[in-house]
Amino acid sequence: MHLSEQEIIRRNALQELINLGIDPYPTGVFPVNASTTEILTNYKAGSGLYEDISLAGRIMGRRIMGAAAFVELQDAFGRIQLYIKRDDICPGEDKSLYNTVFKKLLDIGDIVWIRGYVFITQMGETTIHVKEFKLLAKSLRPLPVVKEKDDKVFDAFMDPEQRYRQRYVDLIVNPWVRDIFIKRTRMVNSMREFLNARGYLEVETPILQPLYGGAAARPFKTYHNALDTTLYLRIANELYLKRLIVGGFDGVYEFSKDFRNEGMDRFHNPEFTQMELYVAYKDYYWMMDLVEQMVEKIALDIHGTTQVKVGEHLIDFQRPWKRFTMFEAIEHFTGIDISEMDEKQLREVASQLGVEIDDTMGKGKIIDEIFGEKCEPYLIQPTFITDYPIEMSPLAHKHRSKPGLVERFEAICNGKEICNAFSELNDPLDQRERFEAQLELGRRGDEESMVLDEDFLRALEFGMPPTAGLGIGIDRLAMIMTNSPSIQEVILFPQMRPEKRKEISSDEEYEALGIPSVWIPILRQAGYSHIEALKKANPNALFNQLGGLRKKHKLEVPMPTMDEVRKWLALDSA
């Protein structure tokens, strides 16, 4: 394993600690009776508070001045300054706890426990005067050091690749990241409270499904050995929740991790979270009211106000939200009333508006394209769009009065869909026809068409009450509620291409080639970190390179002969 200079220094420090009889990774319960933020908000000079406190956390900065030092300690809530004075922690003759252990063997990143009392420095900073400290865990890798003054950040750790691959570092170093995920969880908690207060039952349904349904998407496929069968990771849980409505629950919901085998971008992660809710004896109008109430509550719970800043916009979730039918929205943004048009007229409108369509698209798809291009991006404040074309909605109930449409709505916010809901289709014969239309699309090559689920139809045939259903994208909503520009910012471990680790040969492998151990690190540094690379090397070039490195590192070892080098490479010494 190749270690940087700083890593070697830390490992040496680790060994020295052990030699001093200090366990660098002790176990036990370490009492903590305060937190950083609590102290910073409550402490006042002369208040008599916090005279004997214990804290644990990570060292994030050190300013050493001879026999005293200031340390930045970070716990789960924030940072506080510590003051460590040599003669306080080393009252006797032996000053090694300060001079050696603290000054030389501790580093930024180490996790420590401290005990002391709070005071305020001459600079006015609330600080803990440390009487006692203990190392809880030694850190072997240098942490990026981010500094800040007057809200200006210096050397910010912002490379997205490193931030997402090493989220633990991101969380240590960027306090706003922790904040985003706390808000996300508060959002989920807020929804759960809202739904539980109404008596709906939180359930769990299968993630591994023999048939994937409930949405139009390509699935991930897997295999179960004992059952000798193909299974799919769910793309939605809709059909299972509706089975539960058939079963007699009158309100069920699930926070569902769903999986779709499609492209990734700043709005799509292959695994994402939806909350789906189904309530019997209700319709989509009723569901709109529920969504308004729930999202308004979320904004209030997270921000204490209904107004949320998202990018350039201030979005206000206060009820009631604007409502448009899809036809009204299109007329509003384009001035064209398409409600009575046939497919030919729609095609003309599309080309007139510069909306790209192709011959395979039917009426519903064309309308959807026009809406997606001309309306959706401009809907910034939360808006309900209702009454979608039937072709696009194979699981939604026919509109009670408008032919060709279904009782469906989406809430659009910041130019993006945040939820999708309908009066659920509960007519089993109609549902069978819709599935068959989907099968036809599949036969024509649509890879995302739905598959026919006989068991689901059987359930509907037993009778499902009129039901309102809702799917709400948790990641998308979290992006809005935390003002995050990308889905990766609201998923702790977003999907990334697997990190390729460079293969590095062990010392034994080098030695097996007859290479003296002193040369092994030199060879690695010269670029031959794997013996295969070494075997391919040109012996003359290698020989010269070794000579150079020997000089550079002032090595006291004899230079190998050309013959020896050729032997390492398994060449005849000709």
Added chain:
RNA sequence: GACUACGUAGCUCAGCAGGUAGAGCACAUCCCUUUUAAGGAUGGGGUCCUGGGUUCGAAUCCCAGCGUGGUCACCA
């Protein structure tokens, strides 16, 4: 999938009329008992993403690949 930008020290970045690799932070040594993004001095640390090509000579120019971001396409 297409286009585009980027990939240099642990971190943030400079260097690109091709000529021996730089800064700040971090790290090491020494001096400093209330400092604060950075006290002072000195010093160490690089397969300049990988592989080819052009060239006497490539971090720099060209090609390919890998990785990441952005835009577009796809994703109701």
